[in-house]
Amino acid sequence: MRAYHDDEWGTACHDDRALFELLSLEIMQAGLSWRTVLHKRAAFRAAFHDFDYHRVAAMADDMDGVMDGLLANAAIIRNRRKLEAVMANAGAAVALEKDGRTLSAYLWSFVDGTPIEHDIVRHEGVPCSTELSRTMATTMRRDGFRFTGPVVVYSLLQASGMVNDHERGCFLAPEGAERTEPIQ
Template sequence: MQRCGWCVGDTLYEDYHDNEWGVPVYDDATIFEFLILETFQAGLSWITILRKRENFRKAFDNFDYKKIAKYNTSKYDSLLLDEGIIRNKLKIKATISNAQNFIKIQEEHGSFSKYIWSFVDGKPIQNKVENYKEAPANTAISDALSKDLKKRGFKFVGSTVMYAHMQATGMVNDHEVNCFRYNQVKSP
């Protein structure tokens, strides 16, 4: 079975690649989970975040954005002491304010999913990546998404972070064309 080169050799990476990466996600809760994880990944490797994913899930109330939006100073302080997550003050604060802004976008657009998928006209972009090293780090679409999110008060949502989010949530299919998942996640 041929997989994208970036995941080969690590069972956690391979499982994530085989079952999640690049699969279109339209559920707000899952989109928010990936937004949190991508926020914390900024400047770090994705495998580091995957290894701590369950710790993040526990620390951040199962990624429940409604609860996270209401976190107080006491909860913030307890997160700073949680050795199971990335204890970055700015990223933790950003997660709380991003949850608040996430809800505002839901209220404005009916769902965050409708908002974010509007950047790709509601359907995944089908790239033809031969080698994962050739995939872009950002695009004009991720630039526009990043700019709009920042305008709405989001933090740690640079264009590269947002492109990684688009890849993870299937807004773009960047599986290598020879990868067994490329056609499985390809939209008609």
């Protein structure tokens, strides 16, 4: 958990594959502990071709056979809706490319390409969703993404470094943190 916090969570990520992985893992985490997801991360990488979203999108061509195999895989979280969402989201990411956009450019456009830095005094004060995540969730669903409600989207914003919610006193918190966006 410490390595994930210190080396990944909240670090600006612009890599399409890594962003797809974060989105997929945030979907899997919904309703569960992050520790559970991290312990299953290697198995998810194996099941989803290291989160190569082109290959994951192709999995949907044999949805029944693929789903049977995924649901039989005790090493991953076996929630049909979440698994179907990962494959649908891979297709949405591929569709973005066909429109001349990358997944990174698409996601970062919601924050105008610049991380939003919050002044977090205590982590208990961090919201589950914000106006930004609600707007982003609506747009993502319109663009073919699934299981991307405001809470999952806000978790993605945090994990990918689009929003810096590191608590004051954390070495990753913004220097002299001042709110650049009200937390709602």
